[in-house]
Amino acid sequence: MPNHPYYPLDANVVGYQPNETPVLELLLSAGGACTVLLGVTFALASYVRPRLQLADRIAILWFVLSGSLHCFFEGYFMIHHDHMASAQDLFGQLWKEYALSDSRYMTSDTLVLCMETMTVLLWGPLCFVVAYLTATRDSLRHPIQVIVCMSHLYGDTLYYATSLFDEYVHGRPYSRPEPYYFWLYYFLMNFIWIVVPALDYLYQSISTISAAFKRLELGPKKTN
């Protein structure tokens, strides 16, 4: 029997120590931190840009939340990936709880570590850039927003695809068998970063850019 709760049972998880904080307390701490972050961001955006539309304020919340998770929570993994299983601080325990749905975060898996490093160094900072460009109504907002949405869609799709492929083709599941972990942690928490970018911000940017070109008649010229 392995000395850790992760799947597959032969996953090379080094130095596992059970979490010292109860799960509910961990999740409430994370939820509380996100709520404070969103509240402060909303208040700050409303104070600095009082006439900003509600949709733009919500966009700022989305990109500040995404950027914070990328730079800080995923940054924690990037830095501590080789001794994740023994951590007892808040982020470490949260990762150990999440990894019950994907043990690749406990084994310095090549794909997950490389993808997370790109996320921390590139897409996280770009999320904050989009929030700033939204607040200042900059002309660069929508092209950069397309880039950030694409990074979410590409990364998440590949993240899903690789672990499902390993599970169903190679018979190596990374999630514990309880449906709670697979569906709530692995599926739902990541699915948010497919639905919101695709249905909200990518669609919004594409249609806004297209409308701008149409208005400029740079689009379908009649010269050909």
Add this chain to the structure above:
Amino acid sequence: MPNHPYYPLDANVVGYQPNETPVLELLLSAGGACTVLLGVTFALASYVRPRLQLADRIAILWFVLSGSLHCFFEGYFMIHHDHMASAQDLFGQLWKEYALSDSRYMTSDTLVLCMETMTVLLWGPLCFVVAYLTATRDSLRHPIQVIVCMSHLYGDTLYYATSLFDEYVHGRPYSRPEPYYFWLYYFLMNFIWIVVPALDYLYQSISTISAAFKRLELGPKKTN
């Protein structure tokens, strides 16, 4: 000793058969096919859209070439990934030659197969869409062009990162040790899909979109 020329020496390459066609003949065939494709595309674009700017014709060449490689050459890998090492047709022999610089194409590697499947099903068709939108000067050209460029940049960066990580951290090189394979096949052939998207088309789209918003004064409004 393994019964194949790929690295690492213990790579699980099934049913390897040496190529029957000389390398030079393979490369000339591939180069010839690309030349014909580009020539026909250029002639067709010039015939259908005689007043299209040269830069737009070259963009069409780039996206038709990329789309063809994605849909057909990489599509071959997606379909035949589990018996690549014994192939003797043109595409199969070309893949066997290329895989000397990255054996993951001979072992149904999870990351490479999932990424290639996304490329074949999503980014390949979108390349043709961008070529069409360029020819018709459609208002959707630039947002879709940003998406396609991002798929190239994201995919290529992750492709580089994962194999270099496995080589330098896990001591598992996927390329043969001769510099020719690493630098010409693995580095240069993929680097094209970083340089051209980033320096040409992503930059072009971002600046064109930004300029459009500035002209519409949808950008930095003075209402806040």
